Amino acid sequence: MLSKDNTIGFIGTGVMGKSMASNLLNAGYPITVHTRTKGKAKDLLDQGAVWKESVADISYSADVIITMVGYPTDVEEVYFGAAGILANAKAGTYVVDMTTSKPALAQDIFQKAKENKLYALDAPVSGGDVGAKNGKLAIMIGGEQKDFDYLAPLFEILGENIILQGPAGAGQHTKLCNQITIATNMIGVTEAIIYAKKAGLDPVRVLDSITTGAAGSWSLSNLAPRMIKGDFAPGFFVKHFIKDMTIALESAREMELFTPGLALSLELYQELAENGEADSGTQALIKLFEQK
Template sequence: MIHISNTDTRIGWIGTGVMGQWMCRHLMDHGFRTSVTNRTKAKAQPLIDLGATWKETPEEVAAVSDVVFTIVGFPKDVEEVYLGETGILKGAQPGSMVVDMTTTSPSLARRIHSQAKAMGVHAVDAPVSGGDVGARNATLSIMVGGDKDAVDALTPLFEIMGTQIVHQGPSGSGQHTKMCNQIVIAGTMIGMCESLLYGERAGLDLEVMLSSITGGAAACWSLSNLAPRILKNEFDTGFFVEHFVKDMGIALEEAGRMNLALPGLALVNQLYQAVLAHGGARMGTQALMQALKQLNNVA
């Protein structure tokens, strides 16, 4: 198993979007030599300017890395990045470690783990929660699934990116935990937006109202971080709606496999589908407020 050291451990990073660019930068700030690739090179340019080495494919990144991190968009992207013709497992060396921090399906995480293990490569699933703010401030919650020895070896790197790192169990457990997280957030988001609608209709000063309820039993991350954005009509930053809809779809699919009915999640998913239908795919999840305003004919 690799011993993590910022002088010897070579890092690979694939996916330099809203969150990935910050997570990678924290590792670079700690002195790790880093190779990167991304579907769009321009999005990786800030990291290249800071000293990261650009590679054309995931295979090339893996070939020169001891630990490869990925955080991409959708399960199909994860599958391509790991198992495609120029994927990570084409270039990964025996003894190296690969860590998928994308929120994806537990079954795909287990498949990657199985194929990697057959090559002598250690695969871990480690989705995160905390949004762009958590990524930027290195305060993410990281939910980890995989073999304990690999997770233990990777923990020093996780601690650079987050403050809550929990090994949930074997491969796929990190993704199942993230589904639990997203189910809670789905309910929280509709509650937060309906609260703001109610407060506005009742004639309350919403900032004053929030100063009370964010300190009580309703306190939560979404209320503290996303409600202020809604009050400023800031809907274009944060965790993208299209990615949240993807996550809810995975959770509903997994629930179906387990014969679970989740009507609350299904309702929120329908409302977010309305946001998608009105062109909100690349808005932050707080854009749910716009769908609820339309439902209530609120300007």
């Protein structure tokens, strides 16, 4: 049974991972961390986390390994190869990839983990920087029921909407559904703010009316106010949203699905990134509309 004597290894301490690891520390779990840039882990180390110099170091010393990195290529790098998690974790270790990545890659990790007597789950999240800080993430999980049950105490610290969606890869597929929904929603949120301003309305008062009605959404409640304030700090990077939408569009095409809203949103965000906003938050989409 999982206990607070079990060491949790955390790889990737960016905008989301940092807060997630901090919540586990605050809950009393011993945490070891590794990230490409040690400075990004400083706050966690000050809280009591233990630094590990490499993926291999963190892998053979942890009972549970959580990864929260940027791109599928990063996931491949930390899991596969002689210096990766799968080659260095001791038998019986649980590995949880919380990066938004490719469903097929999650399935590959699961199969290789099983061959090495490891237990793997894919568990991407939604909720942005606010959800990560407050421990209120939605966590979408793929894998086996027994492994989900074993790690439930950890997931309950990180989020509050925690659902096992199916076998390996199901968590990633569910997260892609989430990103497809957000993709067109962000266009609508942006157009609504631009429209309100053009009509001579106070966009803050407009939000007071429409966030509680049928138009309500997380993006409308949380990102529209940032748009109005001109706060484009990343709760979720434009470049990472482009990555997610690209994966979703590729998966949709493999299933021969028609997704014009997703394709349009990806095109707009790619243009936004080309304008120098790749490291801004997704709410920076309004800048593109203001220029047109």
